[in-house]
Amino acid sequence: MGWIPAPRLRGDRLRGNDGLGRSVWGALTAARGAPMLARLQQFVAVVREGAVVATQATGGRIEQVFVDGNPGSRELYARARRVIAGGVTHDVRVHSPFPVMVDRAEGSRKWDVDGNEYIDYTMGHGALILGHAHPIPTEAAIRQLSRGTHYGASHEIETAWAEQVCEMMPSVERVRFTGSGTEATLMAMRLARAHTGRERVVKFHYHFHGWHDYAHVAQSDPLDVPMSAGIPQSVQDTVTGIPVDLDRVREELSKGDVAALIVEPTGAGWGAVPLDPAFVKALPELCREHGTVFVLDEVVTGFRLSPGGYQALHDVTPDLTTMAKILAGGLPGGCVGGRADILQRLELRGDPRWDRGQRMAHPGTFNGNPLSAATGVAVLRHIADGAVHAQIDAQTERLRRGIQDVFDRHDLGAIAYGESSYFHVSMNGIPSRSGMSGDDGAALRRALHSHGVHIMTSGGLLSAAHSDADIDQTIEAFDASVRDLETDGLVGG
């Protein structure tokens, strides 16, 4: 179960549970009432000053050690920037002064182009529950490669994959495969709209559901500005972001025009802002009362929190579930699963009134491709009995406690928290999606790199490959990194 140490506030450093620096929050608050563009410009100006950019350079010994240790990555990044927009292929991989460039990976480890070895806690952004290059998906992929990667036709493995999902996920009666988690949440929203004949989708503040237009609404501060440029106002008008508050849910649903309510079940940013299971358990009934489709976004939690995901662990029955990551065993893939009567909206019936008026259309070149299906089936079958989950959860609990001990020993006021097989770090002691986005957090991530540990923006995910020795080494790396932060004057004193 979830484990969060008591919050420890560090004086005047931060406010709010999204962890924005006080100066940024001040700018936003002061600008409230100003036109949206002006507010955004003010926000950007403050960010540029260096208040909350996760990637900012802090100089000092930590940065020098990082630069000196990664000449090959630095050179490769310069080359990448000449041809790859922004130099990276996922926003989360931005890292200052440059990201490390990985050469290969195996088990819990990966190695960069300079030969540096890392214990990896990014784990394929959560997709690799067995670790890197595990024999089970690797052999399944090799077998399938020689039999063809795309038949342009239906095949047995996609049906076996769907059967496995239906068997493991309690609420799932039918499945439709997509290319990614983003496509899955897009499909769930469209299915709900087609099914209810309504347009509006309600989501929670800061909850992440991928990068399509509807998902980018109310995702980060300032909440009334979409996460990205290029999102039409007409799209924004059909998505309402609300705080985590049952009265607000009731208020929105009772308007009678809400097609879908979607939630990240463990809370915004895969549990960075933890959500009380009692809150999530109240949502299906409320949705039923108001004719709204309840969508549980299990892209991260599915097959990770338990073989049957969040819904099996907490006995929650959604109408639709979105899945990806572990689903495809480390290859690309996603799906929507759920109530047969809603999923049947994908059925072509040869009746023009149904096919063009009530049916949801769904093409997609790589949907249910044999390669992803083969690795997906192999991994899901392997983890179906829950033994892997018990092992990883125990390992992660030990890691969270070990990191917390380090923070406490150094009187840092930071916390390590999370549940199941993931952990988050918040430097100011308040669970938030941006817990490592200040100078100290960015420097901690950079120092961890130099001590052989690679985490995501504010935490990480474990796999069955993470050993006791990995956990011990990681805790030592945290200790050494915090000492580096003290040396550079970024904490303490």
Ligand SMILES: Cc1ncc(COP(=O)(O)O)c(C=O)c1O
């Ligand atoms: C909860 C959640 N939903 C949807 C997505 C989007 O999935 P993908 O990156 O496969 O498009 C993510 C990605 O991290 C996610 O965390």
